[in-house]
Amino acid sequence: MSIADTMKGLIFKKKAELNGDPLDPRNAGATMVRGRREGEVENPYLAARRTWNDHVGSIVSQRQTWQVIGIxxxxxxxxxxxxxxHIGSQSKFIPYVVEVDKLGQMVAAGPVTAAAKADPRVVHASVAEFIGDARIVTPDxxxxxxxxFRVYAKLxxxxxxxxKMNEWLNGHPEASPFKRAEKEMVNVEIKTVLQQSPxxxxxxxxxxxxxxxxxxxxxPVTMRAxxxxxxxxVSSQTTDEQLRNNPMSVFVRDFSWSRIL
Incomplete structure (x- = not known):
C-alpha cells in the first residue's frame, strides 16, 4: 500500500467518525442548550464572545429604536x-363697519363679509368701459x-x-393714441354689449x-369684439389707484376685435 492510499484512508475514516459522533461540538446538527451545543464543554472564550455579542446587539437594537423615535x-x-x-398667516382682525346718518347717529353696523360675485350689470359696464377707453383718441x-390707466387697471x-393691448397701444409710433391725437380724434359709441357665455x-x-x-x-366704422x-x-399688492380705476376687480383675460363689413 502506498503512502497516498494510507493518508486517504485516514482522512475518510476521521470524517466518518465525526459524522457518526452526535456529541462532537463540530457537528452541525447538534442542538443548543444554555448558549452552547449539547455535549459541548464550557469554554470561557466562547462564553465571553457570546456575552459581547449580546451586549453589542442590545446596543444596536436600542440605537435603532431611538432613531425611529427621533424621526x-x-x-x-x-x-x-x-x-x-398656517394659523399665524391668517388674519385675526375682522373688519366691522358702522354707518351713521347726517346727525351722527348709528344707522347700521355689522362685520364685513366676503363680497359676492360681481353683478352681470357691473361686468356689462366694465366691458363697455374697457372698449371705450382702449379705442378712444382725444386731444386732451x-x-x-x-x-x-383705466384700461391697464383691468389687465x-x-x-x-x-x-395684445401693449401691441395695440405701443406696436409702432403711429399706433400710440397720444401720437394719433396730433392729427385726428376718434369717438367711440357703444351699441350693444351681449353676454355670449358666463x-x-x-x-x-x-x-x-x-x-x-x-x-x-x-x-363711421362698425366694430365688434x-x-x-x-x-x-383684492390682494395686498393691489394699489389704491387700481382700486379706484377698477373697484369691482373685473379683469380682462383675452379680447379680439375686428371691423364688421
Whole structure:
C-alpha cells in the first residue's frame, strides 16, 4: 500500500467518525442548550464572545429604536410648526363697519363679509368701459392718460390681453393714441354689449374719426369684439389707484376685435 492510499484512508475514516459522533461540538446538527451545543464543554472564550455579542446587539437594537423615535418626533415637530405658521398667516382682525346718518347717529353696523360675485350689470359696464377707453383718441392729454390707466387697471400682467393691448397701444409710433391725437380724434359709441357665455361678452360699437378741426374723416366704422373677463379678489399688492380705476376687480383675460363689413 502506498503512502497516498494510507493518508486517504485516514482522512475518510476521521470524517466518518465525526459524522457518526452526535456529541462532537463540530457537528452541525447538534442542538443548543444554555448558549452552547449539547455535549459541548464550557469554554470561557466562547462564553465571553457570546456575552459581547449580546451586549453589542442590545446596543444596536436600542440605537435603532431611538432613531425611529427621533424621526417620528421630528415629523411631529415639523407638522406642528407648519400648523402654527398656517394659523399665524391668517388674519385675526375682522373688519366691522358702522354707518351713521347726517346727525351722527348709528344707522347700521355689522362685520364685513366676503363680497359676492360681481353683478352681470357691473361686468356689462366694465366691458363697455374697457372698449371705450382702449379705442378712444382725444386731444386732451390728461383725459387720454386717464383712459389708458383705466384700461391697464383691468389687465393682469400674466394674461394674454395685456400683451395684445401693449401691441395695440405701443406696436409702432403711429399706433400710440397720444401720437394719433396730433392729427385726428376718434369717438367711440357703444351699441350693444351681449353676454355670449358666463365669461365672454360681445361688444358692437361705431367709431367716428375726425380731424383736429372736427371734420369727419370718411364713413363711421362698425366694430365688434369678444372680451373674456373674470373677477379676482383684492390682494395686498393691489394699489389704491387700481382700486379706484377698477373697484369691482373685473379683469380682462383675452379680447379680439375686428371691423364688421
Amino acid at each position: 417620528l418626533s421630528l415629523l411631529i415637530a415639523l407638522a406642528g410648526v407648519g400648523g402654527v405658521i 392729454v390728461a383725459l387720454q392718460r386717464k383712459a389708458v 393682469s400682467p400674466n394674461d394674454p390681453a395685456t400683451a 365669461d365672454t361678452w360681445q361688444v358692437d360699437w361705431v367709431e367716428t374719426s375726425r380731424d383736429r378741426q372736427g371734420i369727419v374723416k370718411g364713413q 369678444l372680451v373674456t373677463v373674470y373677477t379676482a379678489e
